[in-house]
Amino acid sequence: MASSSTHLQPPALPSVAENDDSDVDNLQIEAEESYTTSLKSSITNYRYENGRRYHAYKDGSYFLPNDEDESDRLDLFHHIMSLRCGGELHLAPIGENPQRILDLGTGTGIWAIDMGDKYPSAEVLGNDLSPIQPSLVPPNVRFEVDDIENDWIYGSEFDFIHSRYLAGSIRDWPKLMRQAFKFTKPGGWVEFQDFDMKFYTTNGEFTPGCPLDQWTEGVVEGIKAFGLEPEPGPKLEGWVRGAGFENIHHRLLPIPVGQWPKDKKLKEIGAFDLIQFLDGLEAITLRVFTVALGWTSEEVQVFLADVRKDLKNPKLQAQHNFHVVWAQKPLNAQ
Numbered sequence: 001m002a003s004s005s006t007h008l009q010p011p012a013l014p015s016v017a018e019n020d021d022s023d024v025d026n027l028q029i030e031a032e033e034s035y036t037t038s039l040k041s042s043i044t045n046y047r048y049e050n051g052r053r054y055h056a057y058k059d060g061s062y063f064l065p066n067d068e069d070e071s072d073r074l075d076l077f078h079h080i081m082s083l084r085c086g087g088e089l090h091l092a093p094i095g096e097n098p099q100r101i102l103d104l105g106t107g108t109g110i111w112a113i114d115m116g117d118k119y120p121s122a123e124v125l126g127n128d129l130s131p132i133q134p135s136l137v138p139p140n141v142r143f144e145v146d147d148i149e150n151d152w153i154y155g156s157e158f159d160f161i162h163s164r165y166l167a168g169s170i171r172d173w174p175k176l177m178r179q180a181f182k183f184t185k186p187g188g189w190v191e192f193q194d195f196d197m198k199f200y201t202t203n204g205e206f207t208p209g210c211p212l213d214q215w216t217e218g219v220v221e222g223i224k225a226f227g228l229e230p231e232p233g234p235k236l237e238g239w240v241r242g243a244g245f246e247n248i249h250h251r252l253l254p255i256p257v258g259q260w261p262k263d264k265k266l267k268e269i270g271a272f273d274l275i276q277f278l279d280g281l282e283a284i285t286l287r288v289f290t291v292a293l294g295w296t297s298e299e300v301q302v303f304l305a306d307v308r309k310d311l312k313n314p315k316l317q318a319q320h321n322f323h324v325v326w327a328q329k330p331l332n333a334q
């Protein structure tokens, strides 16, 4: 584990009255086995709600499921973002031979795996509350179960720290940024990519108050009620600056929903984004609306039928904003 979690302490070893080494060894092995078993179950003893599976470690602190449907959606999201970033995995100029890369809240680990393939020089570490990453990965890629809001205790700094789509995951972004600053090598880079939840249109028929708009309002309100930040995207640049990074870059990437754009590339991205939303709508909504806003799951399903209609309506020309911020730790920083 990379952080100083108080959650997962090993049980105290039983005391041994007589100084018999074999007894001590046996008890130690038993204690370690029991520690490993309780550690494993605290991570994999998943919670089920409304037919969806949720993370066990830090139970209840994150609102999206961690089941196969959600993993498929996250992999599709990775494809959408790769397309939207012109085929690039990141925009920060990290050079050809980075040594240590950290991916915060790695999800299925697909970005970390692609980075491991792209940069054989690098050791890539991805962490997450859920151990949903594959075990067959490039030899330079590793995953850990961890809560990135805990204090980080990595042995050495990273050349590149990255996070993507942590909307609704983090309580204290300024602290996360301070930790990222501390654990970036002087001259190294960070990159944060995240959402502004709300939909808008420039020329279409999307109107404030329509079901799609009500839906994002509800998601934002519910995530806030959980004490989490629903829309980190527009705030990333200010947090990065506040943490002490320099050479800050900010790119705004509108993402269309549906095939309404004329531009061929955006049309393709919009087609995938529509599938991503239709597949993920229930996952994004259920825990937030039932637990935070007090709706029944039946009420949610009825409402989502209207939201789906809006998502599929090309006349709305709906899009939402994604922010990419990358920055460098000053060379003279400690």
Ligand SMILES: C[S@@+](CC[C@H](N)C(=O)[O-])C[C@H]1O[C@@H](n2cnc3c(N)ncnc32)[C@H](O)[C@@H]1O
Binding pocket: 055, 062, 064, 074, 075, 077, 078, 104, 105, 106, 107, 108, 111, 127, 128, 129, 130, 146, 147, 148, 149, 163, 164, 165, 166, 169, 170
């Ligand atoms: C929406 S997913 C994005 C996954 C991945 N970054 C991507 O772009 O595909 C957010 C991920 O952050 C993880 N997460 C949420 N809160 C976390 C925390 N406090 N510590 C570590 N991981 C966390 C979730 O388990 C989930 O896998």
